[in-house]
Amino acid sequence: MTSLDAIAGTAERGTLYGIGVGPGDVRYLTLRAAGLVRSVDVVAFFAKRGRLGNARRIVAPLMDAARQELRLEYPVTDEIPADHPDYQNQIAAFYAEASSSLSALLEDGRSVGLLAEGDPFFYGSFMHMWRRLAEVFPVEVVPGVTGMSGCWTRANLPITWGNDTLSVLPGTLAEGQLVDRLRNTDAAVIMKLGRNLAKVRRAVEAAGLLSRAVYVERGTMPGERILPLAECGEPAGAYFAMVLVAGQGRQL
Secondary structure, three states: OOOHHHHHOOOOOOOEEEEEOEOOOHHHOOHHHHHHHHHOOEEEEEEOOOOOOHHHHHOHHHOOOOOEEEEEEOOOOOOOOOOOHHHHHHHHHHHHHHHHHHHHHHHOOOOEEEEEOEOOOOOOOHHHHHHHHOOOOOEEEEOOOOHHHHHHHHOOOOOOOOOOOEEEEEOOOOHHHHHHHHHOOOEEEEEOOHHHHHHHHHHHHHOOOHHHEEEEEOOOOOOOEEEEHHHOOOOOOOOOEEEEEOOOOOOO
């Protein structure tokens, strides 16, 4: 039988890998992602202060005790609004320091796998490292199953039919913007809920879509929760949560 390493390939020296680890269940990693997690010299990951880090939790079954790890701990996450100057200054300094730490490992010839929840190029912190390092070091981006794909699958909700258009919207948009965009699309995924959940629910209702909207929290992960948005009365949502509005296009 062909081994996983033979199929997935192994890591090259001095190379940075942006490894998409999927929506939450380790079984949804690609073969390439799983092979790299097991073969890179250093596994790096972002994490909130005091937390293991969701990407690191996902790959735990693939890790061994001897693997070197680099924890990149955010100085701030949702304590301050993302558009506040203090947040932007702290995060910019953090990304600069993180890229320096990765550079040192790469210059030493180490292969580094930087874990990314979902897909590395979809609302991910990996992109900030890619922007700083891709012109200096070899970088390979390993695509992953997005969180939204995992959520609509777990909700048993086909998201688009026929010629439906799909809009992916951040819940941080102003309420009026959300209403306008929801009225002009066939299907929608609304991410970055958190403290924006009540605003998002109002916008979905104003757009006439509340009866079709589904709230999914921690899709594919332990503690998964799926229910109609109309029945979700809390003012804030979990960090790993989104609202789905499926299209109703051509169904043969």
